[in-house]
Amino acid sequence: MQTTIQAQPGLAGPMQRLNALAAEALAQYHAEIHAGGEPVYPAWVDDVAAVAEELARAQAAMHAPQEH
Structure with missing residues (x-):
């Protein structure tokens, strides 16, 4: 499993x-x-994927159009 995200430049x-x-x-393995x-099994790999997914969600939420 390899997860890639469009992270903020610092990440x-x-x-x-x-x-x-x-x-x-x-x-x-x-x-x-x-x-x-x-x-x-290197379980930490799943942790990396979970963190990457959460970062992707957070970034998407930051860039989503805001309803007023």
Whole structure:
């Protein structure tokens, strides 16, 4: 799972790095499974996805037209 968002400029770099780390962790997890291992799923990857999703929602809400 890789989640990408259009983050605020100050968050874009950190989110890209977190997404890259998460993708790398998942790739390693799947490689270990295919090699016959029994790795522990990196649950923090889901946390990164949840934070990215929440940031995307918050940004969308900030840019949504305001009703008066």
